[in-house]
Structure formats: structure tokens, C-alpha cells
Amino acid sequence: MLLIRCPYCEEERPELEFRNAGEAHIARSANISGESDDDFEKFFFIRSNPKGIIYERWRHMHGCARFFNAVRDTVTDKFVMTYKAGEPKPSKLPGVAK
Amino acid sequence: MSGALRISGAGRLSQAKTARFSFDGQSYTGIEGDTLASALLANGVHLVGRSFKYHRPRGILSAGAEEPNALVQIVRDDARKTPNVRATVQELYDGLAANSQNRWPSLSFDVSAVNDLASPLFSAGFYYKTFMWPKAAWKSLYEPKIREAAGLGVSPDKPDPDHYSSRYAHCDVLVLGGGAAGIAAALAAAETGARVILADEQAEFGGSLRFESGAKIDGQDGFAWAQAAIARLRAMDNVRVLPRTTAFGYYAQNFVGLVERVSDHLKAPGHDLPRERLWQVRAKRVVLASGAIERHMVFANNDRPGIMLAGAARTFLNHYGVAVGRNVGVYTANDSAYAAAIDLKKAGVNVAAIVDLRDNPTGPVIDEARALGIEINFGRAVIRAGGKLRVSSMTVQPKNGGGERTVPVDAILMSAGWTPSVHLFSQSRGKVAFNDETKRFVPGTYAQDCISVGACNGTDGLSATVDEAYAAGAKAAKDAGAKTAKGTKPKVDASESWSRGMLGAAPGAGPDTTVKAFVDFQNDVTAKDIRQAVHEGMRSIEHVKRFTTNGMATDQGKTSNMHGLAIAAETLGKPIPEVGLTTFRAPYTPVTFGAIVSHARGPLFDPTRKTAIHPWAEAQGAVFEDVGQWKRAWYFPKAGEDMHAAVDRECVAVRNQAGLFDASTLGKIEVVGPDAAKFMELLYTNPWEKLELGRCRYGIMLREDGFIYDDGVVGRLAPDRFHVTTTTGGAPRVMNHMEDYLQTEFPHLNVWLTSITEQWAVIAVQGPKSRDIIAPLVEGIDMSDEALPHMSVREGKICGVPTRLFRMSFTGERGFEVNVPADYGQAVWEALWAEGQKHDATAYGTEAMHVLRAEKGYIIVGQDTDGTVTPNDAGLDWAVGKKKVDFVGIRGMARPDLVAKGRKQLVGLKTKDPKVVLEEGAQIVEDPKQAIPMKMIGHVTSSYWSQNCGRSIALALVAGGRDRMGDTLYVPMPNGVIEVEVTGMVFFDETGGRLNG
Numbered sequence A: 001m002l003l004i005r006c007p008y009c010e011e012e013r014p015e016l017e018f019r020n021a022g023e024a025h026i027a028r029s030a031n032i033s034g035e036s037d038d039d040f041e042k043f044f045f046i047r048s049n050p051k052g053i054i055y056e057r058w059r060h061m062h063g064c065a066r067f068f069n070a071v072r073d074t075v076t077d078k079f080v081m082t083y084k085a086g087e088p089k090p091s092k093l094p095g096v097a098k
Numbered sequence B: 001m002s003g004a005l006r007i008s009g010a011g012r013l014s015q016a017k018t019a020r021f022s023f024d025g026q027s028y029t030g031i032e033g034d035t036l037a038s039a040l041l042a043n044g045v046h047l048v049g050r051s052f053k054y055h056r057p058r059g060i061l062s063a064g065a066e067e068p069n070a071l072v073q074i075v076r077d078d079a080r081k082t083p084n085v086r087a088t089v090q091e092l093y094d095g096l097a098a099n100s101q102n103r104w105p106s107l108s109f110d111v112s113a114v115n116d117l118a119s120p121l122f123s124a125g126f127y128y129k130t131f132m133w134p135k136a137a138w139k140s141l142y143e144p145k146i147r148e149a150a151g152l153g154v155s156p157d158k159p160d161p162d163h164y165s166s167r168y169a170h171c172d173v174l175v176l177g178g179g180a181a182g183i184a185a186a187l188a189a190a191e192t193g194a195r196v197i198l199a200d201e202q203a204e205f206g207g208s209l210r211f212e213s214g215a216k217i218d219g220q221d222g223f224a225w226a227q228a229a230i231a232r233l234r235a236m237d238n239v240r241v242l243p244r245t246t247a248f249g250y251y252a253q254n255f256v257g258l259v260e261r262v263s264d265h266l267k268a269p270g271h272d273l274p275r276e277r278l279w280q281v282r283a284k285r286v287v288l289a290s291g292a293i294e295r296h297m298v299f300a301n302n303d304r305p306g307i308m309l310a311g312a313a314r315t316f317l318n319h320y321g322v323a324v325g326r327n328v329g330v331y332t333a334n335d336s337a338y339a340a341a342i343d344l345k346k347a348g349v350n351v352a353a354i355v356d357l358r359d360n361p362t363g364p365v366i367d368e369a370r371a372l373g374i375e376i377n378f379g380r381a382v383i384r385a386g387g388k389l390r391v392s393s394m395t396v397q398p399k400n401g402g403g404e405r406t407v408p409v410d411a412i413l414m415s416a417g418w419t420p421s422v423h424l425f426s427q428s429r430g431k432v433a434f435n436d437e438t439k440r441f442v443p444g445t446y447a448q449d450c451i452s453v454g455a456c457n458g459t460d461g462l463s464a465t466v467d468e469a470y471a472a473g474a475k476a477a478k479d480a481g482a483k484t485a486k487g488t489k490p491k492v493d494a495s496e497s498w499s500r501g502m503l504g505a506a507p508g509a510g511p512d513t514t515v516k517a518f519v520d521f522q523n524d525v526t527a528k529d530i531r532q533a534v535h536e537g538m539r540s541i542e543h544v545k546r547f548t549t550n551g552m553a554t555d556q557g558k559t560s561n562m563h564g565l566a567i568a569a570e571t572l573g574k575p576i577p578e579v580g581l582t583t584f585r586a587p588y589t590p591v592t593f594g595a596i597v598s599h600a601r602g603p604l605f606d607p608t609r610k611t612a613i614h615p616w617a618e619a620q621g622a623v624f625e626d627v628g629q630w631k632r633a634w635y636f637p638k639a640g641e642d643m644h645a646a647v648d649r650e651c652v653a654v655r656n657q658a659g660l661f662d663a664s665t666l667g668k669i670e671v672v673g674p675d676a677a678k679f680m681e682l683l684y685t686n687p688w689e690k691l692e693l694g695r696c697r698y699g700i701m702l703r704e705d706g707f708i709y710d711d712g713v714v715g716r717l718a719p720d721r722f723h724v725t726t727t728t729g730g731a732p733r734v735m736n737h738m739e740d741y742l743q744t745e746f747p748h749l750n751v752w753l754t755s756i757t758e759q760w761a762v763i764a765v766q767g768p769k770s771r772d773i774i775a776p777l778v779e780g781i782d783m784s785d786e787a788l789p790h791m792s793v794r795e796g797k798i799c800g801v802p803t804r805l806f807r808m809s810f811t812g813e814r815g816f817e818v819n820v821p822a823d824y825g826q827a828v829w830e831a832l833w834a835e836g837q838k839h840d841a842t843a844y845g846t847e848a849m850h851v852l853r854a855e856k857g858y859i860i861v862g863q864d865t866d867g868t869v870t871p872n873d874a875g876l877d878w879a880v881g882k883k884k885v886d887f888v889g890i891r892g893m894a895r896p897d898l899v900a901k902g903r904k905q906l907v908g909l910k911t912k913d914p915k916v917v918l919e920e921g922a923q924i925v926e927d928p929k930q931a932i933p934m935k936m937i938g939h940v941t942s943s944y945w946s947q948n949c950g951r952s953i954a955l956a957l958v959a960g961g962r963d964r965m966g967d968t969l970y971v972p973m974p975n976g977v978i979e980v981e982v983t984g985m986v987f988f989d990e991t992g993g994r995l996n997g
Helices: A037-044 B036-042 B111-117 B126-130 B137-149 B180-190 B222-234 B310-318 B336-346 B364-371 B423-427 B462-479 B527-535 B541-548 B561-572 B593-597 B614-619 B643-656 B676-683 B731-745 B770-777 B822-837 B846-855
Strands: A003-006 A011-014 A019-023 A053-059 A067-073 A078-084 B018-023 B026-031 B071-075 B081-086 B096-100 B165-176 B196-199 B239-242 B245-251 B255-261 B276-288 B292-295 B307-309 B327-332 B350-356 B376-378 B380-387 B391-398 B405-408 B411-415 B417-420 B431-435 B440-445 B450-452 B492-494 B518-520 B623-627 B630-635 B659-662 B667-672 B696-702 B708-718 B721-726 B752-755 B760-766 B792-798 B801-807 B815-821 B904-911 B923-925 B936-946 B951-959 B968-973 B976-983
Touching (some): A067 B731, B018 B036, B026 B036, B036 B310, B180 B222, B196 B245, B196 B276, B245 B423, B276 B462, B310 B327, B310 B411, B336 B350, B336 B364, B350 B380, B350 B391, B350 B405, B417 B440, B518 B527, B518 B561, B527 B561, B614 B630, B623 B846, B659 B822, B708 B731, B760 B770, B760 B822, B770 B822, B801 B822, B846 B951
Parallel strands (some): B165 B196, B165 B276, B327 B350
Antiparallel strands (some): A053 A067, A067 A078, B245 B255, B255 B276, B380 B391, B431 B440, B667 B721, B696 B708, B708 B721, B792 B801, B904 B976
């Protein structure tokens, strides 16, 4: 069972308290009804599914109930960092060589 | 003396404490502290089981968890019959009853042993080859026969009467393995004050100190030192010592699963004790001290009872005081078997000969054996063992061929060397590295915060092991944040040391032979089988494993994997690391389901939710159904009524008088805040800004893809306050969906969401008499149609308690839903029920609710929709705000496929024969005479007998359904084709006049 740091509670808590909520940093258009079919397809259906670093959303379901973002390595299953919803995608990751 | 082979003065058990036990119905006497294996050996019993495939007689190979052969069934009572218990692990208690497995009619005469003679039929991969033809025989003949013959032991056929417990624990340093290495590491860590857990699978700590008679630490015998050290550790507040505890799984971030066998060793476990306890430990650092496992020699008939690992024979002698034979032979490729020969010889057992594959080894143990007068043969091999139910001889030959000599023996001790136990290290995702010099896989690259010490790290010798482990324990504690150690390192005064050995088949079992030289005892895999797998094209060790089943049995190849790998590598002509090692997976040894499930079974398997009105319904004899975790009253049968009669009566009563229905399980969410209406606009298809105070609206929620996600009636209590209802099953996900958008997409909105499902009990009162029933109990609410029209909500009091009184209907009748604080739910229900009795009202359940709503064509999300239905498909276009520019799903709903013609649309169906009730889920076709497979154009989503309509009614999703009104379609069923007519969805009171009736 993974330990996940909730950036709101500022604590590492067991995975059981959390729910994954899919890939992060996919913005919903402010003018969504005006989007082309292609743009909507990209927004709604297309996900990166990387081998390695993924940016994803988690919710501290059985804790503070907040959604936040996490950086995880899909190969090692290790969390690199977590940060609050709305904060920009981190440009530098601790301990990850690019 | 308990057993003829018990050696007076040998071992550590007190001869005074005897224990009676039985094996296959025969009574024996052992000693407390024995394992079943040592007690059987003390009585001269080596034959304990039959092998899996060939039904060959098998004996006890080892003295520990790696045992592949000695699997028995322990029978405590009618319900407690545990199969596949390793006799080498099961502690003896007075009255223990064990049976052998995999034999019929008896262990010494087993009919299926004919498989051994027919073994050419059962070579590697025989399952895949033998049972191919004829195809039809698979189902009728092969599979049933194979299933009958396969499997080990017999499962108990009654529910498990034992209970199990489960604990979480955190520590700084978790030490796995309680031999010299583990104890030294635990001492070093504990002396810093760090929180330490030390676990070992055995009843007593000490590991190989149990048999290493040459070990001296801090001036004491090694095993005595271990007991003193454990006593010190137990006395420390910061240390938890767990004997009989196996670490079976190493998971992410130093999360380790351990299972503690609490009471399997007790004569009469009290019910206050669990049988087993699952420990889920999160450790800052883990020290792996899991030791090494001795390998057997691979030669012809090496599986005969009486042939065992040299280290095991030493354990039986030095710990249990049992000689495994009176005239033993030794076959080895390394030094450690010499120590066994020496110990046995000193105990008065005749050692017929040591046969050593090595040419001219030297060392103190060899000198000592020679000094004791034991015959030593270098450069020679045991090419076969004689005997059947018990080994009777070994045939010796120079390893490069030459004259044979047969030596009579009643036991053979063998050692091909020691394999480091890297199982847990490998499970931690660490990568093993092959040491070409010592021919061992040892821990290479670490993936987690752990460290291997001692034999599992390939460290040879007690002195080096204790040094390494003590340093590692101190470092682990320091890395976990503890202070520097103040203790003193144990001093090793005398130790034994050996290494090397051989991998693969010994001479006499080489590629040119067809002998049965077993690599994997439990799955009956021979050296020949492995070579054959390679010859038939298996290149990867993972393929060889699956084709031969080498290493796949309950022992997971603890003794066999390295031999199998070496033979495959030799046959492939490749170095071992290029062929690779199969993956080690949890569990290390089998874990019971009981330990994993613990208390989560029966009523505690899943939480049960009951409404405030549940006790009343129960007292009325309601039949309940499960809706998610909720128990809901399904129907209320009167004496003599079946479900059908009860539902018919309830449905008619609601339409003629009135009915009371417990709707408390409906999901309820309060949406509050200055931007509440804006938020509702974005989450639902409907317009909300202009909804008047005190009015309600039926809302539809979509996912972003444009499909219906949930629905429910929403009341506006204040400009900034909405009372939202959801489906019973949908409440949690609707709340999650709302929170997701509020927190991440629309965080600028000033809105708070609160689940109020359990705060409000909901009593639906429906029917022409509903107002008459409620009105006398209500204060402060004008109940007239003008003041409280259909789809409105008022706050006031009922029976003196606060209420949110909704005028709404899920039946098509005049109706109300009375929300009261849950604590008053049953009292208000009882008051309404008493009023209802004056008007012949009835209580109705979920089945009548379903029928009544279907009569009106009201949909149920999740039954009439399935996640691929748009509002238009469901005929709900009217509920989508046409002027809105944004809501969740607005763009998805406009996708080309979702606006295309010919989509499945929700319609009504009437069977041509009104008495026939369709099956929900039944498929619909246009032409019943077309060839199979027919083109299916839709399916039935809801179907009931409607007593109010005097006929059956159904809803269905049908391609282009709204253009087919009046058409005849067909529902092919196993007993014939049912003709149906496509109709509108409303079957009763089409004008809706009864809402105000």
C-alpha cells in the first residue's frame, strides 16, 4: 500500500484514504460548447498513459476530501511530489533526472 | 523415550513432556517441542506422502518452511481439517491427528502409483499434448478426470469456525528472520531506542543456530545465546518480538505483510485466541535476515523416503534429539554435509560413507570426519538410490564413470550447497545479481529502504554475518532517526563456515540418461523434463517453468529453482544469468484466506445501511432487498400473500386511497452559497437561476460525454440554498462529481456542498387521500393546491418537529414527500400511519414503487439508462435548457454520434397478449424469421405486471424507437417469439390529471 502526501493535510497517509481521479492538467475550455470535435476529443478522450512520470489527480476522499495533483513514476510506482489543485505543473521535479 | 530413534542426551527437548499423536490412524508418542516431522522420524516413520503426479512414496526432505514433500492434513474436528500443512512446520500438541494426502487406499499401497510406471505418458507439458484430441472428450472426459486427480489434500467442507485478527503496526526497523543475523541486527537497532519489530517463522528464534553445534557466541552455545538475546529484546519496551510469524509479502514503501500463527500449536485453543493474526507493518527501514535454503543433490531416485537435506538431519539430531537413521550415507558437493556426518557419528549413528563429488577438498571438517574414522570418497557420485518405501542403498561410481559399488544405508543426507533466500528482497522490487564465482543470486540493486544481511546476502560464516548484521541494524536505526547505539556487538568465539557447492544434475543424471532424478519434488519435475522443455523450444526460464511446472507448487520451488535454472542453462548452452531467474511473488509461504479476510465476513463483510423507519418495516413483516449497502423494504406481504399478490394490492391501494413509502435512502445534497444557482446551472442541464423560491424542478445531470449520469427533484429553499435529491445508489458519486467540478473547474464559485442523506428521513405519502392524511399533522404550511401546488416545497412543522415538505410525485398521484430529521423519522412515520389507517392507506415497498413509476413512464437512471443514453434518447429534451451556453455535458451531447439518426430511444412496449410479462434485458428484433445471429435493435429495460392497467407493461430502448410508434416488433425467447407493439411511455393517466386528483 502506497503512502501519499496530501498537500492540504501536509501529512503522508495510506493509499486507502485516497482515490485516483485521472490525468491532471487537462483544462476544461471556458467556451466548451464552441469547441471543435477534434479539440473535444483531445480534451475528453485522449490521455498520455506514459511509461515513467505521470501528472495525475487524486482526491483525499476519506480525509480532507480535497482534490490535488501528484507526480508519480508509473514504472516504480513512486510518488515524486504532490501539490495543490490549481498550482502550475512543476517544471523541476525533485530527484528525477531528465 | 518417545520413539526408538530418539538419542538420549541429544537435542534440547525435555524427554519428560510426552505428547500422543496419530498419523493415518496409527498412534505414536512424541515430545512437546517436536514438530510433527521430528516426532514421526523419532518413531522411524519416513514415508509420509505420495507425490503429485507419479504418486511416488515420499519422505521428509527438510526441517523447515521449504518442505516440498511432507504435506499432511491436520484434523482437529469436523470443521477444522487443514490440508497441505508442512509436517516440518506443524508443532506437535497432545492429541494431534494428521493424515497423509494424495493416496488411495493407503499410503503404502497407492493404486495411482501406476502413474509412475506410465510416466512416459506424463512427461513435461503432457497436459498440453496428451489431451488435445478428440475435441469433444475435453469436456466430458479429460477435464473431469484431471480435476479429480489434481489438487493436493481435501478442502474442509464446513464454514471456518475459527476467528482471525488483524493489526497495523509502525516501526523504525523491521527485522525479518530471527537467526544469528536477525538477532544481531535487532539488538543493534534496539539499543539505540528505535522501535523494532523482530519476526521469525519458527516457534523458537535461532535459525541455523538450531543445528550449528560448532557455533559459540559471547562464550555460550549459539542457540543458548540466541535465547538469551531474545529474552533481552523481549524485555525492552521499544521492541516487539514475533515468533511463529512469517513475512509473506513485501509491498510498496516498506509495507510488509506478516502472518502470525497464534494457536495452531495449542492442544485446545481457547476461543479468546485468534487462529492467526495478520500484521500489516509500515517500517522506516527493513533488515532482511532470511537466511539460506539448502539444495538437494539431483540423482536417480533421489526422492526415496529417508533421503533428506544434510542440514535438516542435523536439526533433527541437534535440536530434537532424533537420528534420521541408524546407518546413514552422505552425498555432498560442499562442506556442510560433513558437519552432519560428524554430529551423527558422535551421537552413535553409523555413517556408512561420505560421497563427495569434489576431487580433493580440504578443510577442518574433512579432517575431523576422517579422524572419526568415517569413510570418505572424493570424486565420486551417488548414481542411484535403492529401495522403494524407504531408501535401502546408495550406488556409488567414480564421477567420470567406472565400477559401481552399492552401499546399504537407511538414510542419505545430501547437500548441493545453499541458496540465499532472496524472496523478500526480490518482492521489494530489488534486482538480484549473479555471483559467478559462488554461483549464487544475491541482492544487487535495492529499490526500497531495506538491507540484506547474513546468508540471504551471500555472506558466509557466522563471524562475518554477525558483524554485517550488527552494523546494518545500527545503521538502519540511525537512518530511521534514532541515536547512535550504546550496546556492544556480540562476539563470535567459534563458528562454522562453508560455501560453494553445485547446481544442476549430478553425474548419472546427465543429458544422456532417462533416470528419474528429481529437481522439483512437489510437482514431480525431473532433470529430464527440464531438458525436454528446452528441446521442445522453451527458451526463457519463465516458459520452462510453466511448461514443466518446475517451481509452481505450494513450496514455489524453494529447493528446486536453482537446479532447474542450471539444467536449462546447460541445455541451452548459455550462462545462467542470461537465462534469468523466475520472478518471486508473494506469498512466501501459503497464507490462509482467514488471515486475509479477518473479521470482514458474514454481516461484517460490507457495511449495512438501515433507515430510521427500518424497525417499523421489520415489525410489519416487510421483505427487504439490497440496494447498494441499503436494506430497503421490498414489499409488505399479508398473511397468505406471495410477492405478486402483495405488490398488486399495494399498487392498487396507492391509486385508490393512499400509500406510505420509506424514501429515506434517496441521496440528498444541500447546495448553499451566493453562487449556488450558478453552480446548479453548470452541473445540471436545466435552467435554475429563475426557479422561484419554494418551487421544485426535475433535474438531469450529465457527464462531460453527454450521457445521463443521475437525476432527481431539486427544491429551492432560498435564493442561495437548494435541496438536491439524487438516486439512492448515485448519491456518493454525484457528491464526488459535484466536488470535483467545484474544487477543480469552477473554484471561483462561492458554494458549499453538504451531504444530508442521513440527516433527513423521507416519508412519501402518495395517492388521492395523501393530503387528508398529512394535513392534520402539519403546522404553518398552507396545504391548498393554490398555496402548495405540484412541484413545490415548504418548511414548517409536522408532529411538532421541523419538516421540509415537498409536494411531488413519483407515482403520478397527488403526492408528498415529508422530510424530517432522521431521529424523528419513525415517530412521524407512525403518526402518519395512524392517520393513514383512517383512509385505508397501505405501506408499499420498492417493487410497487417501481411498478407505479413505470405505469407513468418515469425512468430510473441505471435501469432504463446505462451510461450510453442522452437526454434526447430518454425523451427528456424538455429538461435541457435551450438557451444555456455551458453545463457539464453540453459539448459531449453535441458529438456527431450522439445526434445521429437511428439511436436507441426509450419507448413503451405492450405485448400482444396482455398476460405475458417480458423479461428485463430481453433482446428485440424486427424480423423473427431472419437467420441467426439476428440483428438486435434494442432491449427491454423495465417490465412488470400492472394490476392498475390490467396488463403487462414495459419500457425498452429501441433503435429509432419514437419513429416506430404502433409498429410490431418481436422478442425471441427460448420458448418462442413474443409479439410486442411499440407505444408511448405513459401507460396510466396519460393527461396527468391525477397529480391533483
